[in-house]
Amino acid sequence: MRYLFISDLHLEAKRPDITRAFLRLLETRAPQFDALYILGDFFEVWLGDDTIDDLGREVANALSRLAEHGTQVYLMHGNRDFLLGRRFCKAARCTLLKDPSIVDLNGEPVLLMHGDSLCTDDIGYMRMRRWLRNPASRFVLRNLPQKTRYKLGRKLRDESQARTQMKSADITDVNLGAVAQVMRDKGVKTLIHGHTHRPAIHDLVIDRQPAQRIVLGDWDKAGWALEVDENGKRLESFPLS
Numbered sequence: 001m002r003y004l005f006i007s008d009l010h011l012e013a014k015r016p017d018i019t020r021a022f023l024r025l026l027e028t029r030a031p032q033f034d035a036l037y038i039l040g041d042f043f044e045v046w047l048g049d050d051t052i053d054d055l056g057r058e059v060a061n062a063l064s065r066l067a068e069h070g071t072q073v074y075l076m077h078g079n080r081d082f083l084l085g086r087r088f089c090k091a092a093r094c095t096l097l098k099d100p101s102i103v104d105l106n107g108e109p110v111l112l113m114h115g116d117s118l119c120t121d122d123i124g125y126m127r128m129r130r131w132l133r134n135p136a137s138r139f140v141l142r143n144l145p146q147k148t149r150y151k152l153g154r155k156l157r158d159e160s161q162a163r164t165q166m167k168s169a170d171i172t173d174v175n176l177g178a179v180a181q182v183m184r185d186k187g188v189k190t191l192i193h194g195h196t197h198r199p200a201i202h203d204l205v206i207d208r209q210p211a212q213r214i215v216l217g218d219w220d221k222a223g224w225a226l227e228v229d230e231n232g233k234r235l236e237s238f239p240l241s
């Protein structure tokens with residue numbers, strides 16, 4: 001079986017080049033795979049399925065065509081689009097995956113995460129995450145008037161951008177102790193995640209056993225995808241245009 005992984009596209013109307021590259025990937029490359037996994041921050045910001053715009057509809061239709069063609073589509077929430085819900089998934093014919101999830105890739109159990117929950121040294125973010133992601137807050141946020149959601153979303157993005165610039169690279173990366181712990185707890189030798197925008201394949205040793213942490217890249221200056229098949233795992237970048 002062949003699997004394709006992407007994350008952190010941050011799709012938005014202001015970056016039509018990224019949308020075009022993604023739609024091209026769906027038409028040309030993705031149909032050759034049995035499943036496409038999108039591991040979070042698919043959209044720059046998602047404020048609820050009722051705020052879907054032309055871009056969201058175009059993307060949902062394209063995903064739905066891919067699913068119709070026979071490629072299963074799986075979507076995981078990221079920190080920017082955790083309000084993506086059932087309505088979008090129904091339109092896109094994709095399955096929402098829990099974070100974390102374990103999937104079987106050609107007989108190997110592999111752990112999939114967005115990656116933000118592993119940044120445990122980022123105390124301010126972890127506090128904000130706990131608040132934003134609890135079911136009661138999510139219910140309240142989803143039911144706020146759209147105008148209020150746009151305002152709060154803008155404010156959160158601005159604050160986040162300003163504060164992230166002041167954080168050291170160590171703080172905004174995953175904590176390696178947290179990585180080892182979750183891989184141990186879940187009994188896996190491979191973890192695939194995004195979020196940090198630091199694409200790489202890291203060879204690890206956990207409890208004297210070889211393991212791997214594969215970090216997907218964000219789509220900004222280039223696109224990034226991980227292919228997994230019987231021949232191995234390949235992380236590649238490609239031009240957006």
Ligand code: LP5
Pocket residue numbers: 045046047079080081082083116119122124125128141142144148149150152153155156157159160161163164167172173195
């Ligand atoms: O996203 P990225 O990678 O740039 O930064 C993240 C962390 N920031 C975030 C915030 C998102 O960027 C913005 C969220 C978009 C809104 C989604 C819908 C929300 C619904 C609200 C309305 C309906 O996730 C950033 C991390 C970084 O990753 C690296 O891991 O550091 O975290 C922060 O910067 C958080 C700050 O440290 C603490 C922020 C306190 C914010 C106080 C804001 C007050 C305004 C309140 C409005 C609700």
